[in-house]
Amino acid sequence: MKTARRDGRKRPLLVRIGKSLRPLFNGLIARGSLVPNTPLLESSLFxxxxxxxKAAPLMQAExxxxxxxxxxxxxxxxxxxxxxxxxxDTxxxxxxxxxxGIRVPENCARAPVTAQLVAGIPGLCSALFSVLEPGGEIPPHNGVTKGMLNAHLGLGVPKDRxxxxxxxADSTLHWDEGRMFVFDDTYRHTVQNNTDEVRGILFIQFERPARGLGRLMxxxxxxGVKRSAFVRDAQSNIERWNRIQAELEKV
Structure with a gap:
């Protein structure tokens, strides 16, 4: 098992420990889940x-x-x-x-309607505009925890969908503008944009509805993840990126 990143630094201890305990945690969370443990989940459950x-046109504009x-x-x-x-790649x-769960004030100010809408999602973990450039690929992988579910809302879909x-898992999905689907990313998944256009979505991660011991786990x-270097490093890098962009705008 690899414990180092490409920059030579060791992966955060919590990430390494969490990876080894993943089957235990995921099993307990699955047993306490209030929604199905299938790869795809009906949007009507949420x-x-x-x-x-309904508000997709406003978010598309932002x-x-x-x-x-x-x-x-x-x-x-x-x-x-x-x-x-x-x-x-980039x-x-x-x-x-x-x-x-950590708000990025500068970015929320640039997309105030979207920020306000996602803030009302129960158990919101992350919300972002996810962009995949032409020819982009996200290799096959599994998410870390059944404690979160993913939702994608199409905002900019290539014509060659x-x-x-x-x-x-065994299902291939295509994005539609203004439509959302929900899935469990602990199942193997991969993404490809084999077009000459950008794919843009609202990417949401939220807590899986759960009860009992599963909810506790x-x-x-x-x-633990929220307090780890995994999140702190990303937060620092977002702040640094926004500072650089602010300085460039002044030039």
């Missing part, structure tokens, strides 16, 4: 999905305004070195509004 879909200055949207690997394996870019997809694990 009432807030309909509200976000997304397009940000994308008008695409160079100001940082590659994910520059923000989070621990994501280097699944962000092998074509996967991320504009964070919230990261593990058949060649822009995410595969979760979920809270312990996510609480």
């Amino acid at each position: 009432p807030w999905v309909a509200a976000l879909e 997304f397009r305004a940000i994308m008008a200055e695409r160079g100001a949207v940082p590659p994910l690997r520059d923000l989070s070195p621990d994501h280097e394996r699944i962000a092998p 074509r996967w870019k991320s504009f964070f509004l919230y990261g593990y 058949d060649n822009c997809w995410i595969r979760v 979920q809270r312990i694990f996510l609480g």
